[in-house]
Amino acid sequence: MYRRRGWPVVLYEGPVALRPLRLRDAAALREARVRNQRWLRPWEPTYPDMPLRTGGLAPYAGMIQAIRAEARQGLSMPWSITYDGVFVGQLTVGSIVWGSARSAQVGYWIDSAHAGHGITPTAVALAVDHAFFTVGLHRVEANIRPENRASRRVVAKLGFRDEGVRRRQLHIDGAWRDHICYAVTAEEVPQGMLRRWRDSVSFPEPGSGPPLGPEGPNGGRMGRDRAR
Numbered sequence: 001m002y003r004r005r006g007w008p009v010v011l012y013e014g015p016v017a018l019r020p021l022r023l024r025d026a027a028a029l030r031e032a033r034v035r036n037q038r039w040l041r042p043w044e045p046t047y048p049d050m051p052l053r054t055g056g057l058a059p060y061a062g063m064i065q066a067i068r069a070e071a072r073q074g075l076s077m078p079w080s081i082t083y084d085g086v087f088v089g090q091l092t093v094g095s096i097v098w099g100s101a102r103s104a105q106v107g108y109w110i111d112s113a114h115a116g117h118g119i120t121p122t123a124v125a126l127a128v129d130h131a132f133f134t135v136g137l138h139r140v141e142a143n144i145r146p147e148n149r150a151s152r153r154v155v156a157k158l159g160f161r162d163e164g165v166r167r168r169q170l171h172i173d174g175a176w177r178d179h180i181c182y183a184v185t186a187e188e189v190p191q192g193m194l195r196r197w198r199d200s201v202s203f204p205e206p207g208s209g210p211p212l213g214p215e216g217p218n219g220g221r222m223g224r225d226r227a228r
Contacts, residue, residue, distance in 0.1 A: 006134035007077055011126040013194060016119050018079035018091060018126055021067065025080050026060040028087040032111050040109060067092065074098070077131070081110060081123045088114040091123050093131050093140065103139040104131060121154045125194040128158075132186040139186075143169065143179040155182045158193050 008020040033040070070076035075096045081089040089110035096104040106127060110120045124142075131137040142160060144151050156162075160182035168176035189196065 004072070004074055005136060006130060007071060007074075009130065009134075011079075011130055013122050013126055013198070015084045016122045016126070017082045017085075018123055019082060020071070021064055021078040021080050021090065023061055023064055025087060026057045026064060029060050029064075029090070030057060032087065032089070036109075036112050067094075070094070077127070077135075079123075079127065081108070081119065083114060083119055088119060089123075091120075091127055093127050093137075096137070101139070102137045103141070104137055105141045105143065107142075121158055121197055122194075124154070125158055125192075125197045128184065128189070129192045129194050132189070133192070137186075140184055142182045144182060145172070145177055146180055152180065152182075157197070158184075159189055159196060160184045161188075 010020070011018040064078075067076055067078040071078055076092060076094040077096075078092045078094070079090070080087055081091055089108065091106065091108040093104045093106050106124060108120055108124060128140050131140055142155050143166065144155065146152075146165070161184065163181040163183050166179045166181055169179040170177055184193070
């Protein structure tokens with residue numbers, strides 16, 4: 001069935017990899033989310049599906065099971081972001097619409113200890129190229145708060161267009177927040193988004209340190225939502 005084309009899959013670029021989110025990621029997911037709660041809070045929905053504070057693994061395992069079920073229906077592609085094989089964040093191409101639209105939204109977050117080294121834009125480029133050239137989607141959006149300048153620079157560098165502000169789109173950090181809609185279509189990156197990014201950044205050998213390249217906090221609701 002075409003909706004399952006290209007999934008599951010592991011994608012690589014240097015030491016950065018996207019691999020399908022799995023149930024045994026629940027412990028690493030919980031640890032990273034709790035440790036990064038101050039880092040993620042400005043970009044988190046006020047009532048997210050996955051709270052930043054939780055004492056057990058059950059909510060994380062439940063979330064992973066839910067988005068894996070969406071993936072089996074062709075509605076989501078949930079990945080763990082790894083660096084040198086270590087879990088450092090999450091990226092999901094979700095809200096996939098088929099038919100005449102063939103569109104999706106990308107959401108992502110990264111551990112603050114690994115921010116600023118080009119990992120997230122590399123992961124986004126890998127995911128978007130796969131969505132366009134293997135899965136067959138046509139348009140990908142990233143919705144980002146105007147205050148999140150670092151994340152806005154990431155999508156601008158990757159070739160996303162600014163399509164304007166969506167007023168009071170989501171309730172985040174205690175209030176209804178505006179988001180800027182960024183989008184890209186397959187025709188705008190005929191040689192691939194990763195190639196564009198690769199030309200501006202180089203990666204060391206695995207284990208020799210982080211890659212070079214600008215990046216900031218790219219918060220995203222876990223699993224099924226947008227870039228913040």
